Amino acid sequence: MAFPDFVRLVEVGARDGLQNEANPVSTAIKLELIDRLGDAGVSYIEAASFVSPKWVPQMGDAREVMTGIQRRSGVTYAALTPNLKGLESALECGVKEVAVFGAASESFTQKNINCSIAESLERFAPVIELAQKSGIPVRGYVSTVMGCPYEGEIAPAKVAEVSKTLFEMGCYEISLGDTVGVGTPLKAKRMLEAVSQHIPMSKLAAHFHDTYGQALANLYAVLEEGIAVIDSSVAGLGGCPYAKGAAGNVASEDVIYLLNGLGIKSGINLEKLAATGDWITRSINRPNRSKVGIAMMAG
Numbered sequence: 001m002a003f004p005d006f007v008r009l010v011e012v013g014a015r016d017g018l019q020n021e022a023n024p025v026s027t028a029i030k031l032e033l034i035d036r037l038g039d040a041g042v043s044y045i046e047a048a049s050f051v052s053p054k055w056v057p058q059m060g061d062a063r064e065v066m067t068g069i070q071r072r073s074g075v076t077y078a079a080l081t082p083n084l085k086g087l088e089s090a091l092e093c094g095v096k097e098v099a100v101f102g103a104a105s106e107s108f109t110q111k112n113i114n115c116s117i118a119e120s121l122e123r124f125a126p127v128i129e130l131a132q133k134s135g136i137p138v139r140g141y142v143s144t145v146m147g148c149p150y151e152g153e154i155a156p157a158k159v160a161e162v163s164k165t166l167f168e169m170g171c172y173e174i175s176l177g178d179t180v181g182v183g184t185p186l187k188a189k190r191m192l193e194a195v196s197q198h199i200p201m202s203k204l205a206a207h208f209h210d211t212y213g214q215a216l217a218n219l220y221a222v223l224e225e226g227i228a229v230i231d232s233s234v235a236g237l238g239g240c241p242y243a244k245g246a247a248g249n250v251a252s253e254d255v256i257y258l259l260n261g262l263g264i265k266s267g268i269n270l271e272k273l274a275a276t277g278d279w280i281t282r283s284i285n286r287p288n289r290s291k292v293g294i295a296m297m298a299g
């Protein structure tokens, strides 16, 4: 299959990238990050997470973040909503798109959202139903698609089963998360092959972490298969609170550099994105994990 002409970047830095930060990041910094990303041409920004602040304290200001955004036309500002309580709060804040998040591993589901896979799907049903009634599109995440921090190998058939269920329940797109970044290109292709037997490729997204340095290679592999939506995090920020040792998402700057080299459009200004990565890492005193970002800011 040929590469897509255009890739939609789903920027998750403000949510996935920051959720694991032990030191509180101010709402003002989050809002400036979101604004800078919009200015760089990012059209989809996952901005916050309506989860329990006891579980993920860093996302405790979701309400302030979602109501404080200076919205730009043409930009989607989305939030995670694990249950009805989360969705109701999101609706109160005028959120226009949400995401539910499940996993292909029982143990990870327990650690992350305190229930079994079956219970998580039951819990998502009313969330999706209410969102649809309110005219809010729901994205679905499936974590641990290439391995689990507690169970190790995850069968592609299990990933396909959970993805198919979420898609049939009404999620318009399924984002396939290599939560611990253990995948390799062949594994990524096999996993995608299993999922795409049930869901059109145009409804799937790749959400790869870079723990083992394979994320860009894995993305190249799935781009070849026709994936046209990529989740990434500016400066490679992040990690997962329930996956110890997991590195951040693949860096957005590195993804855009790869796409530019392949002649794939994204609508994103790489210079502005690199400057944003430099700014946020300085602001929160974190190393910049984007090789492209470091190179560009040095030049």
Ligand SMILES: CC(C)(COP(=O)([O-])OP(=O)([O-])OC[C@H]1O[C@@H](n2cnc3c(N)ncnc32)[C@H](O)[C@@H]1OP(=O)([O-])[O-])[C@@H](O)C(=O)NCCC(=O)NCCSC(=O)C[C@@](C)(O)CC(=O)[O-]
Pocket: 016, 019, 049, 050, 051, 052, 053, 054, 055, 056, 082, 083, 085, 086, 087, 101, 112, 113, 114, 141, 142, 143, 144, 177, 178, 179, 207, 240, 241, 242
């Ligand atoms: C799902 C729950 C809430 C279940 O948590 P629980 O403890 O089973 O829930 P509960 O219904 O028994 O409620 C317990 C308390 O939480 C409150 N609560 C309940 N729901 C909410 C809510 N929505 N917002 C605010 N508060 C809430 C609720 O009101 C109650 O408060 P209390 O009475 O004790 O004071 C919890 O496990 C949780 O919040 N987990 C979040 C985990 C998380 O955010 N993980 C990171 C995101 S997933 C990810 O990063 C992976 C991804 C998506 O990026 C893809 C990849 O890389 O693989």
